[in-house]
Amino acid sequence: MDMNPVFHQRVDLNALLDEYPASDAFEHGVFRWPADRLRALQERRFRHIVEIGWANPFYRHRWSEAGLQQGDIGGLDDLDKLPLFTSDDIKDDQQAHPPFGEIHNLSRADLAGDAYKVQASGGTTGKPRFTVFGPRDWALQGISSARVLHIQGGRPGDVMQIPATCSLANLGWAYYNACHNFLGILPLTTGSGVVTPTRKQLEIAFDLSTNLWMSFPEYLTHLAKTCREELGRDIRELNTKFLSTFLGPDTDGLLRAALEESWGCKAYDQYGTNEVGGGAFECQAQSGLHLMEDMAIFEFVDVETGVPVRDGGTGNMVVTILARELPPVIRYNLRDLGRLVSSAPCACGGTFRRMDHFLGRSDDMVKIRGVNIYPMGCLSAVKSDKRTTGEWLCIAERHERGGALRDELTVQVEVLSGVGRPDDLRAHLEGRLQSDLGIKVVVELVDEGALAAAANLGREGKAKRLIDRRSQK
Ligand SMILES: [Zn+2]
Structure with a gap:
């Protein structure tokens, strides 16, 4: 097979940018369109993606099993006739049809036919789930993240430090791709704290005048603390323009307030996944996360x-990606909890509807005494008292009591050094958690730093908030 393997000749970037503009053209174009004009665009893109679905064995089987025939899905009004699928279905598909599954409809030998990139997720337990990007999909991932950074105020000449390792995980690559290929922002791909220790990250930041950061709140907090304790400097000396971060269910705004106070700049929330790229993002108005609606439903x-x-x-987020073709993503139940907060035009001028902060993974949901509990739902309670470090870990256990089994939830909360174990703090947290979660929990106060390993704090990746010790299957 003869093929020109040069990435930039495999994708017509100018044509792609006309279809999916990146920075200014996005902000002043489709992002401000009225709802009916946007809907017409979505309709056109949706019909195209449904055609691709029918030609794909993963979807064809599912849709046929659901009793659908080609032609039954005429447009967006028929969207909810299509069956949902989850990451478990992709894992099963990839196990049955290795390595990429029928959803990619791509064999190992086909890789000679284009310039591909493979990313993986979900590798912490069991086999990783692969996502293949063709040149167009890879460029789109950069464009979606570039839009987010542009709306938040990133401009050419800025320097963005990206303390995430460019591994098979997507995050570091997406920001690199956005900064370097679409925004004229200098990306500093320093890798996680394992690759470049925190003190060194800070020295590089001061040397090169880093003014934008992409990282998780736990690590941003750690950077500010290390700067103070090891460099003897205030992180605010960096004059950071903004932080691009992932606030999670920060419904009271306490996490944001703490970050903005220690860094002296705005902290913007966003939501993304391997498949979607930049899926939802805060603008400078900070009043909900705009859904990337011309790229996805x-x-x-x-x-x-x-x-x-x-x-x-509140419900599980389901996404149908209008932009990407490899793999097609049509009614994918992300099992991430979200909630629409506004369909009205935003103060920033954007018309894309807005959702609340990402509220947690419904996968992480545990049923305790018949009540659904989301471990991330402890965030506001834990941050409501300044004596805590803001870190916590939920432990679900099953105890025998009087011959009956009873599930108990213990929430371990870190307290600042020197605070001790005050009864009033424990009582306050138990009261607030009972009101937020809807069940009575036991609070155990632990020393500052005690949860670092178990909760995966100060390292790459998301914090872990639950250990389920009940009978493992
Ligand atoms: Zn806005």
Whole structure:
């Protein structure tokens, strides 16, 4: 097979940018379109993606099994006739049809036919799940992240430090791709704290005048503390323009407030996944995360029934990606909890609808005494008292009591050094958690730093908030 392997000749970037503009052209173009004009664009893109779905064995089998025939899906009004699938279905598909599964419809030998990039996720337990990017999909991932950074105020000449390792995980690559290929922002791909220790990260930042950061809140907090304790400097001396971060269910804004106070700049929240790239993002108005609606259709469905919830209800996010073709992503239940907060035009001028902060993974949901508990739901309670470090870990256990089994949830909360174990703090946290979670929990106060290993704090990747010690299957 003869093929020109040069990436930039495999994708017509100018044509792609006309279809999916990146910076200014995005902000003043489709991002401000009225709802009906946007809907017409989504309709056109949706019909194209459904055609691709019918030609794909993964979807064709599923849709046929659901009793659908080609032609049954005429447009977006028929969207909810299409069956949902989850990451478990992709894992099963890739196990049955290694390595990429029928969803990619791509064999190992086909890799000679284009310039591909493979990323993986979910490798912490069991086999990783692969996602293949063709040149167009790889460019789109950069464009979606570039849009986010542009709206938040990133401009040519800025220097963005990206303390995430460019591994098979996507995050570091997506920001690198956005900064370098679409924004004229200098990306400093320093890798995680394992690759470049925190003190060194800070020295590089001061040497090269880093003014933008992409990282998780736990690591940003760690950077500010290390700067003070090891360099004897205030992190605010960096004059950071903004932080691009992932606030999680920070519904009271306490996590954001703490970051903004220690860094002396705005902290913007966003939401993304391997498949979607930049899926939702805060603008400078910080009033909800705009959904990337010309690239994807987002739905919120009931966790148990899969039926779309009415506007404003919390549900699993379901995405249909209009932009990417490899793999096609059509009604993918991300099992991430979200909630639509506004369909009105935003103060920033954007019209893309807005959702609340990412509220947690419904995968991480535990049922305790019949109540669904999301471990991330402890965030506001834990941060509500300044004596805590803001870190916590939930432990679910099953105890025998009087011959009956009873599930208990213990929430370990770190307290600052020197605070001790005050009863009033424990009582305050237990009261607040009972009101936020809807069940009575036991709070155990632990020393500052005690949860670092178990909760994966100060390292790359997301913090872990739950250990389930009940009978493992
Ligand atoms: Zn806005």
